[in-house]
Amino acid sequence: MTAAVRFTKMQGIGNDYVYINGFEDRVENPGELARRISDRHFGVGSDGLVLILPSGTADVRMRMFNADGTEAEMCGNAIRCVGKYVHDHGILSKDVIRVETRAGEKVVRLLSEGGEVCGATVDMGEPALNPALIPVLDEQPDGSQRFVARPVAVGGATYAVTAVSMGNPHAVVFLEGIDALNLPELGPQFEHHPLFPQRTNTEFVEVLSSTAVRMRVWERGAGETLACGTGACAVAVACVLNGRTGRQVEVRLRGGVLKVHWDESSNHVYMTGGAETVFSGTYPL
Numbered sequence: 001m002t003a004a005v006r007f008t009k010m011q012g013i014g015n016d017y018v019y020i021n022g023f024e025d026r027v028e029n030p031g032e033l034a035r036r037i038s039d040r041h042f043g044v045g046s047d048g049l050v051l052i053l054p055s056g057t058a059d060v061r062m063r064m065f066n067a068d069g070t071e072a073e074m075c076g077n078a079i080r081c082v083g084k085y086v087h088d089h090g091i092l093s094k095d096v097i098r099v100e101t102r103a104g105e106k107v108v109r110l111l112s113e114g115g116e117v118c119g120a121t122v123d124m125g126e127p128a129l130n131p132a133l134i135p136v137l138d139e140q141p142d143g144s145q146r147f148v149a150r151p152v153a154v155g156g157a158t159y160a161v162t163a164v165s166m167g168n169p170h171a172v173v174f175l176e177g178i179d180a181l182n183l184p185e186l187g188p189q190f191e192h193h194p195l196f197p198q199r200t201n202t203e204f205v206e207v208l209s210s211t212a213v214r215m216r217v218w219e220r221g222a223g224e225t226l227a228c229g230t231g232a233c234a235v236a237v238a239c240v241l242n243g244r245t246g247r248q249v250e251v252r253l254r255g256g257v258l259k260v261h262w263d264e265s266s267n268h269v270y271m272t273g274g275a276e277t278v279f280s281g282t283y284p285l
Helices: 030-038 076-088 183-191 229-241
Strands: 004-012 015-021 048-053 060-066 096-101 104-113 116-123 150-154 157-165 169-174 201-207 212-219 223-225 248-253 256-262 269-274 276-284
Touching (some): 004 076, 015 076, 030 048, 030 060, 048 076, 060 076, 076 096, 076 104, 076 116, 076 229, 076 269, 076 276, 150 183, 157 229, 169 229, 183 201, 183 223, 201 229, 212 229, 229 248, 229 256
Parallel strands (some): 169 201, 212 248
Antiparallel strands (some): 004 015, 004 276, 048 060, 104 116, 116 269, 157 169, 201 212, 212 223, 256 269
16 A cells, blocks of 8 residues: 555645645655645645754754755745644634754744635744855955845846845845746746855835835745745845835735734734635545
8 A cells, every 4th residue: 555645735825835734744855855745746836845844942843855856944835824724724723933953942822714725924033144154255255244136147237236144045136017027947046046145035025105015025046936924024124224114015926915024022923814725635645
């Protein structure tokens, strides 16, 4: 009999992952499984794989693997779905859940509608702005200990890049006409740019007003996705650093809308968005 694992596919504004209950099932090689199960033609189809596991320090632990099998630090859209999953599957019965990630512990506050968990607000913690912590190589330091609107040459053009870490590295670029960008060509050039020793996620942002922006994202290890929660948070921070918006901003992504607040008093970034179950099944190991 072929061994199989039970899974649930979930999505947060189009950022879809396959979730496995690590309290009940064990995955020996999650990176290899992530590559197979994420394939949109021969697998379940997703942006990656998330394991929900016991934690020695928080309520649950989350491990996240990109579609290429690499393990990532955090995913803002996935962590909202983790909150919904543990609630819906009876792992936890409370509405405020502490989740251990490779980017530290995050607090997820579940949102309900008609008795159903429909989303969450996540305390994403403080953004890291020091280039060494992002990390991004600061070849011409200006004494600010920040990498804001720095000129970076990519593909024969120069872009003003703001680098932010939300537990994972982000390069934020403000442009007009983002729909016309050829991201399959441009995205990898940012992702693998030598300034980013751990590669980077890249957000291309069009400012609509002092309270709203649009963005497209090229995710490290996944390519263009419909949404990126940590990316939306990095964009909100970059907007403030560049004087583009206020501290509360509606971030419109291809998969939907996230509301992000960079709180001045705590320096924490709060992200609010939806979480939905798509379907469940079993997959051969």
